Amino acid sequence: MYRAKVYVTYKDSILDPQAEAITTALHQLDFPELTQLTCGKYFELVLDTTREKAALAVEQMCQKLLANVNMESYRYELIAA
Template sequence: MYLVKIYVTYKPSILDPKGESIKAALHRMDYSQVENVTMGKYFELQLAADTKDVDAVVKALCDQLLVNVNMETYRYEIEEVEMA
């Protein structure tokens, strides 16, 4: 079985309103050393052990459903795990 961890964030050219709100709140709480906050999405998927070309499957899932490729970017980690 494969465990896939997918991290999605806005592209650098896209304003992150939630991140900006969090940063403003932190500054109001006297955490002025915080220079930037990025808010994103996180997914964990389990794929069957017999999945062919896991990398291609994950890219297709991200591009077709999980990520808005116009506004967001993503990275992922694939880990082969044994079933318990």
């Protein structure tokens, strides 16, 4: 059994309006040291299979649903559960 931690964020070339709004708000709250902020999505999945099959399944899940591969990049880690 494996736990997959999946992180999805916008690619560098894509404008992230939510991150821009949060950055502006934090600057207004007197955090001038903030220079960059990225927003994203986080998923935690538990898969009852081998490590190889878990990696393949997570890769397919990201490609098909969890990430919009045109605009977002993703990374994941597999941890034995």
